[in-house]
Amino acid sequence: MDKLTNYRHLITKILTEYQELSSKTPNPSGIDSVLALDEKRDQYLWMQTGWHDDEKIRGISVYIRIKNQKIYIEEDWTEEGIATELLREGVPKEDIVLAFHDPETRKYTDFAVA
Incomplete structure (x- = not known):
């Protein structure tokens, strides 16, 4: 299985x-x-949507995209973090971008900058 197929x-x-x-x-x-x-x-x-009483509820729990052969985690509200799950599955840190951080902050993480 090639890299992108595996990531998907x-x-x-x-x-x-x-x-x-x-x-x-x-x-x-x-x-x-x-x-x-x-x-x-x-x-x-992965998101939640619907109505509770008279209030519209919508919220993104996780938003991921693959770009330039890397996994960009744009939004992640899980307890452990999707990056942790991906690492457990063998995805190298240099192929994971914590895109919910600005590019300047990303360089201080153990993950890819872009």
């Missing part, structure tokens, strides 16, 4: 596991956990 598979696997775990936890009625996996454009999104 790992991201899909990890986000599916998170979404399935989340769906087992009671949410306020009317709130759905949504998983959107677009391998053609290399965009991966």
